[in-house]
Amino acid sequence: xxxxxxxxxxxxxxxxxxxxxxxxxxxxxxxxxxxxxxxxxxxxxxxxxxxxxxxxxxxxxxxxxxxxxxxxxxxxxxxxxxxxxxxxxxxxxxxxxxxxxxxxxxxxxxxxxxxxxxxxxxxxxxxxxxxxxxxxxxxxxxxxxxxxxxxxxxxxxxxxxxxxxxxxxxxxxxxxxxxxxxxxxxxxxxxxxxxxxxxxxxxxxxxxxxxxxxxxxxxxxxxxxxxxxxxxxxxxxxxxxxxxxxxxxxxxxxxxxxxxxxxxxxxxxxxxxxxxxxxxxxxxxxxxxxxxxxxxxxxxxxxxxxxxxxxxxxxxxxxxxxxxxxxxxxxxxxxxxxxxxxxxxxxxxxxxxxxxxxxxxxxxxxxxxxxxxxxxxxxxxxxxxxxxxxxxxxxxxxxxxxxxxxxxxxxxxxxxxxxxxxxxxxxxxxxxxxxxxxxxxxxxxxxxxxxxxxxxxxxxxxxxxx
Amino acid sequence: xxxxxxxxxxxxxxxxxxxxxxxxxxxxxxxxxxxxxxxxxxxxxxxxxxxxxxxxxxxxxxxxxxxxxxxxxxxxxxxxxxxxxxxxxxxxxxxxxxxxxxxxxxxxxxxxxxxxxxxxxxxxxxxxxxxxxxxxxxxxxxxxxxxxxxxxxxxxxxxxxxxxxxxxxxxxxxxxxxxxxxxxxxxxxxxxxxxxxxxxxxxxxxxxxxxxxxxxxxxxxxxxxxxxxxxxxxxxxxxxxxxxxxxxxxxxxxxxxxxxxxxxxxxxxxxxxxxxxxxxxxxxxxxxxxxxxxxxxxxxx
Numbered sequence: 134x135x136x137x138x139x140x141x142x143x144x145x146x147x148x149x150x151x152x153x154x155x156x157x158x159x160x161x162x163x164x165x166x167x168x169x170x171x172x173x174x175x176x177x178x179x180x181x182x183x184x185x186x187x188x189x190x191x192x193x194x195x196x197x198x199x200x201x202x203x204x205x206x207x208x209x210x211x212x213x214x215x216x217x218x219x220x221x222x223x224x225x226x227x228x229x230x231x232x233x234x235x236x237x238x239x240x241x242x243x244x245x246x247x248x249x250x251x252x253x254x255x256x257x258x259x260x261x262x263x264x265x266x267x268x269x270x271x272x273x274x275x276x277x278x279x280x281x282x283x284x285x286x287x288x289x290x291x292x293x294x295x296x297x298x299x300x301x302x303x304x305x306x307x308x309x310x311x312x313x314x315x316x317x318x319x320x321x322x323x324x325x326x327x328x329x330x331x332x333x334x335x336x337x338x339x340x341x342x343x344x345x346x347x348x349x350x351x352x353x354x355x356x357x358x359x360x361x362x363x364x365x366x367x368x369x370x371x372x373x374x375x376x377x378x379x380x381x382x383x384x385x386x387x388x389x390x391x392x393x394x395x396x397x398x399x400x401x402x403x404x405x406x407x408x409x410x411x412x413x414x415x416x417x418x419x420x421x422x423x424x425x426x427x428x429x430x431x432x433x434x435x436x437x438x439x440x441x442x443x444x445x446x447x448x449x450x451x452x453x454x455x456x457x458x459x460x461x462x463x464x465x466x467x468x469x470x471x472x473x474x475x476x477x478x479x480x481x482x483x484x485x486x487x488x489x490x491x492x493x494x495x496x497x498x499x500x501x502x503x504x505x506x507x508x509x510x511x512x513x514x515x516x517x518x519x520x521x522x523x524x525x526x527x528x529x530x531x532x533x534x535x536x537x538x539x540x541x542x543x544x545x546x547x548x549x550x551x552x553x554x555x556x557x558x559x560x561x562x563x564x565x566x567x568x569x570x571x572x573x574x575x576x577x578x579x580x581x582x583x584x585x586x587x588x589x590x591x592x593x594x595x596x597x598x599x
Numbered sequence: 600x601x602x603x604x605x606x607x608x609x610x611x612x613x614x615x616x617x618x619x620x621x622x623x624x625x626x627x628x629x630x631x632x633x634x635x636x637x638x639x640x641x642x643x644x645x646x647x648x649x650x651x652x653x654x655x656x657x658x659x660x661x662x663x664x665x666x667x668x669x670x671x672x673x674x675x676x677x678x679x680x681x682x683x684x685x686x687x688x689x690x691x692x693x694x695x696x697x698x699x700x701x702x703x704x705x706x707x708x709x710x711x712x713x714x715x716x717x718x719x720x721x722x723x724x725x726x727x728x729x730x731x732x733x734x735x736x737x738x739x740x741x742x743x744x745x746x747x748x749x750x751x752x753x754x755x756x757x758x759x760x761x762x763x764x765x766x767x768x769x770x771x772x773x774x775x776x777x778x779x780x781x782x783x784x785x786x787x788x789x790x791x792x793x794x795x796x797x798x799x800x801x802x803x804x805x806x807x808x809x810x811x812x813x814x815x816x817x818x819x820x821x822x823x824x825x826x827x828x829x830x831x832x833x834x835x836x837x838x839x840x841x842x843x844x845x846x847x848x849x850x851x852x853x854x855x856x857x858x859x860x861x862x863x864x865x866x867x868x869x870x871x872x873x874x875x876x877x878x879x880x881x882x883x884x885x886x887x888x889x890x891x892x893x894x895x896x897x898x899x900x
Contacts, residue, residue, distance in 0.1 A: 227863045234640045251640070255866030259641040351758040352846060409735025411847070412755025417734055426736075553865055561848040564758070592636065592867055 171487055179271045180490050185215040188488040191230065193246040194222035196435045197305070197475065197509040202244070204504050209495050216488065227251045234261055239480035241489040245301070246475050252552055253301065256478070258594035262300040263479040268490045269299055274498035281497055288542060289473045289514040292549065295596055302493050303473020304505075306512040307433040308452060308531045308542070309359050310469050315449040317344075317425060325453045327466045329364075329396050332456045336405040339428045347400055348427035350418040351411035354564035355555055357397065360431045360455045361563075362545060363470045365393035367455065370463035371543055378546045378598040380588040385581040394566065394573035396458055401567050411568050415439075423448065433474065437527030438510045451530035454538070464541060469534060471542030473514055550596045551587050558583035626879070632872040639868035651873035661874065664845075664852040667764060671771070671832035671853070672885065676825050678772050683779030683824070684817075686714060688809050690780065691787045692795055711784065714777040722774070726841025729770045733757050733842070760850035763843050767851050770838055775831065779824050786820040787813060822893045826886055833882050854878055 172183035188209065192202040199222035206218045219240075223229045227249045233239050234251075239261070245251055256262055269282040269290065282290065286306055293301035313325060321342060326332045336346035349357045366374045369389025376384035384390075400406050407427045410418055415432075416439075422430040423443050430436075437450060444450065454469040477496070479489035495501055502518035505511070510525045512518075512532070524532065535542065548555035559580055566576040587593050633651055637644035655661055690707040704710075717725060732739045733756040741753035756766050790813065798808050814821070836855030839845060845852035845860075854874060862871035 231639055231863065235642060237642065249863060252864060252866040255638045255640050259638055259643070261640050351755065352844070354847075409741075409755045409758070412733065412735040412758030417737070421736065556864070557860075561846065564847045568758070570760075592870070 176277070178491075180267065180487050180494065182213060182216075182487045182491045183485070184213050186485045186488050187217040187219065188242070188485050188492060189219040189240040189483075190221075190242045190492065191226070191240045191244065192220070192222040193226055193244045193250070193475070194224050195247045196439050197511065201505045201508045204508070205492070205496050205501050208498070208501055209492050212491075212495065213488075225249050234480065234482075237482050239483050241479065241483040241485045242492050243478050243480065244304075244475060245478050250476075250552075253295070253476075253549055254551065254594050257295045257300060261481055263481045263483070263486050263489065265293070265299045265302060265479065265490065265493065268302075268493055271490075271494060274494055275500075281494060284497060284516060285514050286473075286512075286516045287540065288471060288544060292473045292544060292546060293476065295550075301476040301478050302497075302514065303476045304496060304514055305435070305473065305475040305509075306471065306514055307435060307474045308469055308471045308512075308534050309363065309431075309433045310452040310454050310534060311360060311456075312422070312430050312432055312436055312450055312452050313428055314425070315451050316447055317428065323428075326456050328460075329456045329458045333399060333403070333405075336400065336403065340405060344425065345407035345410075345421075345427040346405040347429045348407040348410045348413070348418045348421050349431060349567065350413055350415040351564055351567070352414040353560065354411075354567060355560040356415065356431050357567060358555070358559050358563045359433075359470060361393045361397050362390070364396060364455045364458050365390040366470075366543055366545075367464040367466075367468050368392060368458045368462050374543065374545045375598050377584070378550065378596075380547070380551075380584050380595065382585065382588075383581065385584060386577045391573060391577050392458055394576050398566055398569075398573040398576070401569050406567060411564060434527070434531045435474070435511055437525060441510075450527045452527070452534055454534065464543075467534075467538040468541035468543065469538055470544050471535065471538075472544035546596070546598050547584075550598075551593065554583060554587050629872045629875050629879075632869055633876045635869045636867075637869045637872075638866045639862065640866060644869065647869070651870045652877070654870065655873055655877060660849060660852070661854070661857055663849055664854045664857045667852060668833055668835065668854050670764070671768065671835055672829055674768060675771055675775075675832040676828035678768075679775050679779060679828055680821060680824055682772065682776050683783050684809065684814065684821075686710070686776070686780045687783035687787060688805070688813055691784050692808065692813070711781070714780045716777065717774040718777045718781075720774075722837045723841060725770065725774050726838050729766075729773075730757070730842050733766055757843050758847055760847050763847060763851040767835070767839055767842055770842065771831070771835065774838070775828065782820060782824060783817060786817045790816050818893075822890070825893060826889050829885050829889055830882060833878065833885065 171181050172178065172186075174181040178184075190202060190206060192199045199220075202222070203220065206220055210216065210218060224247060226243065226245055226247060230239060230243060230251060234256075243251075245253075245256075269280065271281055273279045273281050273284050275284075289303055289306070290299055292303055293299050295301075311325075318324065323335060323338065326335050339346040362374065362377070365387070366389075369387060373384075373387050373389045376387065377390075407418075407421060410421075410427075413421070418427075419430060419432065419436065419440055420443050421427050423440050423445065434452065436452075437444075440450075454467055457466045477493060479486055479493065483489055496505075497513075497515055499515060499518050502513040502515035503522050505513050506519050506522060506524070506528070510528050512528070512535075519528075519532065562571070562576050562579045562583070565571045565579070566573065571579065588595070632644075634646055634648060635644040636647050636650075690703045690710055692703065720728075731737070735741060735753075735755040735758065738756075740756065744750070744753040754762065756762050794812055794816075795808060798812055803811070834855050835853045836859065839851055839853050839856050840859070843851040845856045855878070858871050858874040858878070861874060862868050
């Protein structure tokens with residue numbers, strides 16, 4: 134019994150897990166800040182890296198694995214042969230690093246990503262992150278006459294900016310949309326619809342052919358909130374999205390959001406969602422899709438890499454923007470949700486903040502970006518880094534999507550500002566919607582209530598999107 | 600004398616020290632943290648008094664999770680103990696009459712081993728296994744249902760708020776019952792055989808034997824089982840996190856998971872500690888209550 138109770142002690146997370154510092158005393162105590170090691174600045178070393186300062190990098194070992202990071206570290210070592218690099222990779226970023234943040238001994242670079250990323254709301258409000266503004270204004274590694282800022286894809290700076298400070302570099306660039314198999318569509322003579330009426334008409338045909346038109350991960354039903362919000366943004370313009378990001382009253386009850394929710398609710402009403410999808414996770418539903426049991430799935434551009442082991446060789450996956458809801462949508466059909474993912478941070482109290490910034494500068498070189506794209510089939514935040522690189526099938530369709538949009542990519546930030554609002558509340562409500570337990574209007578009301586809850590909660594730091 | 604004391608102290612101090620550092624001190628700190636707004640990322644925090652507990656009272660998600668723990672607390676021990684007693688008595692004394700002596704059903708040794716299987720698997724493996732078993736299309740449960748022609752019953756088990764909690768409960772019973780079969784089985788071995796033989800001679804059936812002889816003589820063991828299972832019911836964290844992650848729509852949430860998410864996903868360690876402190880008292884109360892209620896001084900046959 135003693136033993137069981139001490140397991141509960143572990144559950145009391147705060148004390149149990151955080152107490153790596155138990156030996157040295159209290160879980161909440163920490164040492165003071167470190168004077169960041171700084172070397173001389175020069176043209177070749179604009180950030181003033183101390184050449185022999187060791188650098189510690191922690192990578193989220195998820196969809197992209199950790200191999201790409203080893204390549205980046207090798208590039209860093211080439212520039213600073215005297216620096217010792219400590220590399221580690223984990224899926225449990227928050228559990229592993231939380232005690233180190235408290236102790237004032239965080240690593241120098243963290244890929245704060247995945248299911249258990251450390252909540253940015255907390256990191257930012259505690260001032261735990263180094264301002265990466267200096268990195269943006271440093272000269273690019275490829276062309277000293279250009280600033281790093283000017284080599285990034287549009288939107289990358291926005292999505293990592295909190296209250297005017299650039300604190301997170303989202304290294305991967307993800308395009309979100311509706312995925313289908315070109316092979317299946319060509320064989321059946323189907324064409325991706327540009328309007329929602331076209332989508333409903335096509336779903337009817339697909340269903341008649343004995344294939345489920347859509348599948349989705351019921352466990353992570355928020356995947357389906359992405360096309361809903363994208364369609365709402367396209368219908369009503371970016372202000373609809375900004376109102377949501379700023380937790381404005383009634384933002385989720387805007388007519389455009391309601392119309393978009395109504396449209397996707399129609400899929401459930403007409404029986405165009407794969408039966409049983411409500412009980413699947415993302416791997417299960419995406420595998421159903423790869424096996425040809427469903428025609429459409431909503432996902433981001435990491436899908437190709439994630440599905441590599443089970444995708445048939447001639448599947449030819451492709452991504453398309455969400456269909457326009459009306460003919461008078463404020464954004465063209467080509468507009469899509471495109472944003473950075475895989476946020477890299479440099480903790481403010483790291484031993485080698487300079488080295489951390491420099492590491493990110495190395496990552497943002499064309500060579501490092503092309504290597505990343507080659508290894509994990511994902512675009513990076515670096516504009517044009519894939520020129521001349523041979524791309525995989527899915528990635529070709531992503532670049533085609535980006536080109537066709539002519540800069541019409543947009544995104545929302547509420548999910549990075551208030552992670553739990555999307556991960557728990559929107560997630561739960563969307564499953565209710567897709568299983569017809571609530572209507573589209575009730576979905577809007579339910580999410581709005583949750584958003585109001587966050588707006589009222591004094592424990593949650595609020596951000597303003599301009 | 601002094602040398603002897605020193606000798607004893609040398610043996611006692613290290614374990615006490617370890618216990619103090621790794622068990623007592625985290626507990627004490629949890630109490631302290633529960634009175635702060637600590638975010639868990641920096642050494643700075645403010646004392647907020649009982650605010651966290653006040654917030655706990657009005658937190659619908661917490662009460663929802665607590666309700667599920669309450670249900671588990673009632674159902675898990677009852678179902679597991681009843682099943683455990685039934686299986687154990689079948690294995691050790693439930694054999695057919697007509698053969699000489701008291702013995703178990705045919706193949707008792709085989710069952711004994713099979714029931715114990717889940718116990719040798721780690722919780723994580725059990726969770727992942729069952730998650731796949733419940734999968735709507737590829738899962739074994741729906742596969743069997745379809746094979747039996749019961750397509751109508753093949754639903755998305757974990758995707759339906761009506762079923763998700765019961766699915767978790769079923770796994771918890773499955774993974775625990777084997778241990779109690781062994782526990783009760785061993786206890787039954789120590790019951791004098793002649794008692795059973797006398798009962799048989801008097802014409803007692805299996806049920807009468809179980810209710811009138813086995814249960815009263817095993818009462819101490821059952822009592823311990825009850826407390827163990829109650830503690831598992833108040834926890835339930837690992838299995839729930841792996842199988843449903845509390846979903847869909849918090850329909851299988853438990854307090855442990857709420858605590859974990861509050862701490863690690865929301866970065867509110869102060870509030871999470873308050874949940875932990877509440878759970879501490881809850882567990883303690885339940886354990887004491889069970890021991891009180893089930894205490895009997897004398898075995899009456």
